[in-house]
Amino acid sequence: MSMRPSYRFLRIALAAGWVLGWSASGAQADRIVVGASAKEADVVVGCIYPMTGRAATYGEDSVMGIRLALQDLKAEAATGLPTPHIRVIVDDALSKVSYGLRLAEDFIDQDGVNFLCGMVSSGVAHAISDLARRRRVILVGTDHASSRLTIEAGHRYYFRFSNDSWISNAAGARYLRDIRAEQPWRRIAFLNPDYDYGHVSRDDLLAAMDQLGMDYEVVAELWPKLYYPDYSSYIQALKEVKPDIVITALWGGDFMAFLKQANAAALFDDMRVANFDTGANYDILVALGDTPPPGLILSARHHNNWPDTGYNKRFVTAFHALAGRYPTYAAEGAYTGIIAIARAVTAVGNATDTDALITEMEGLKLPLPEDPPGFVSQIDPETHQIEQAQAIGVPVPDTRFPPAKVMLGAIKVYGAEELRPPVDLVRRRRAAASGGSETPPNQHKENPQGDRQ
Structure with missing residues (x-):
């Protein structure tokens, strides 16, 4: 049976034909x-x-x-x-x-x-x-x-x-289910950016795990602000609660900064880290060098080698x-x-x-x-x-796409059919958002007076 917190524990929310050109030196790029x-x-x-x-x-x-x-x-x-x-x-x-x-x-x-x-x-x-x-x-x-x-x-x-985020996390839930035979786990923690994408990513993973009837316990939810520079307090919190797996929706430079700081703090000695939506993006793989931290589970929305x-x-x-x-x-x-x-x-x-x-x-x-x-x-x-389908795996040595020295390997692929959100979940969420109506939002009639006024 799944366990979720009933209180806000460990919630840390710190505070041409072709024409192409932009200014790299200015604060804002040109159109x-x-x-x-x-x-x-x-x-x-x-x-x-x-x-x-x-x-x-x-x-x-x-x-x-x-x-x-x-x-x-x-x-x-x-x-x-x-x-x-x-x-x-x-x-x-x-x-x-x-x-x-x-x-x-x-x-x-x-x-x-x-x-x-x-x-x-x-x-x-x-x-x-x-x-x-x-x-x-x-x-x-x-x-x-x-x-x-x-x-x-x-x-x-x-x-x-x-x-x-639903497709990526529905695949992530299935990957976590599939690795249990080889690596038993139960305790998970979330480290997600504190805005809509981060919160919805958590909700999607939990809903997908519940859909599969998985047994788990959420031991922490940590919420750094987008583009936050210092993850030391979050890393310390994770070391204290000791989850089996940290699920993160940090992306881009934020995920790179977290990985670097977590590796320096030996976080990966105690737990695995999974990023099911953006973690295997090419810029991340480049940043990992030839010695990525152990235990990473990664995916992305496109892969150069798959x-x-x-x-x-x-x-x-x-x-x-x-x-x-x-x-x-x-x-x-x-x-x-x-x-x-x-x-x-x-x-x-x-x-x-x-x-x-x-x-x-x-x-x-x-x-x-x-x-x-x-x-x-x-x-x-x-x-x-x-x-679309989703591929999840781990970083393995691969020098075909320099300067990256690792690419996604040991890949498990989850088909689009099994990653479709359940009809009842779509209806529940729409009903909650619309105050009880389950009418698909894309079917609502539009006010003609809203047409390009």
């Missing part, structure tokens, strides 16, 4: 434009990504993923296939909700975008998703992962084209040729978003019939680099979440 000219464009897309600070790598890789998608579409057009001319405008919200909203409004009112896209921070994404619903503009999510965006807060104008398919090899090789480095998972998410927009617009015949585009995207099947053989990613028409 970036890629793809077709304003005169030639059939479709205009406004994207928001971090281009400065700790998360800048994800913004830069997203832009490269967009460029690669446009490059692939241009190659298709050269063979005679119908493809729209897409213009993509990228700006940096600086991880601030208010600024992100202003950028999105400007995209709609000044640039006349047909689609909004992007976001790394789930907090920023929530606010812009609400704006997209009010303004009746399709939002293509490519990186942020809070499952609340497609379940509780889902609506007909929002689609997400990368694995979300699946071993022609499409994934072409994607990784083409990205490296374009960028001079190997991609983080953000690149494939952004690539996917642009390819999805192109497919929908091609099928509908224009980028202005929003209702027809939504209908087309609700039934979209999209072969992607991360698809294992025999599987094609597809959009769940009810939640608008793309359904």
Whole structure:
């Protein structure tokens, strides 16, 4: 039987054809434009990504993923296939909700975008998703992962084209179940960032474990702020409660900083650390060097070395040729978003019939680099979440993708079918969010007066 705390124990919450350019020296990156000219464009897309600070790598890789998608579409057009001319405008919200909203409004009112896209921070994404619903503009999510965006807060104008926190944690729960025979465990602790994504990631893992009837005890929940520099107090708290496994949703530079400090404090001598959503991202694997801490369990939303398919090899090789480095998972998410927009617009015949585009995207099947053989990613028409497989493993020596010296190995793969959120869970969460109604949010009728006023 599972055990969860009934009190707030150990809760620590401290406080061109192609045009591309940004300023690395300034506090804020310049606006970036890629793809077709304003005169030639059939479709205009406004994207928001971090281009400065700790998360800048994800913004830069997203832009490269967009460029690669446009490059692939241009190659298709050269063979005679119908493809729209897409213009993509990228700006940096600086991880601030208010600024992100202003950028999105400007995209709609000044640039006349047909689609909004992007976001790394789930907090920023929530606010812009609400704006997209009010303004009746399709939002293509490519990186942020809070499952609340497609379940509780889902609506007909929002689609997400990368694995979300439910998919990653449903796979994580199954991985924890599967390793029990070799390594018995019971006590777990959470170390998650103190904002929507971190809290929803915890809820998703616990719900997935309960769905499987797993026995566990939560001994600590620790909540550092996003971009927090010093994890020493959290590491000490973990050493005191001694969980068998620490589950963390820290990502990017935050996860790197934690790993470095935890390794120096010999935390890995006493417990394993698992990161099911972002831990095997390429930048993390580079940071691990050739001697990663023992006991790490990792996954990510795309892997350079898995699946071993022609499409994934072409994607990784083409990205490296374009960028001079190997991609983080953000690149494939952004690539996917642009390819999805192109497919929908091609099928509908224009980028202005929003209702027809939504209908087309609700039934979209999209072969992607991360698809294992025999599987094609597809959009769940009810939640608008793309359904994908998830690979989980441990870092093993692998020098094929320098400067990384390890890659994900000993991989266990969990199929999209088993990672779909249970219908009763979706209904419960939606009912709780809407005050009792179980009507799928994407089915609600919109107020016509909210149309681009």
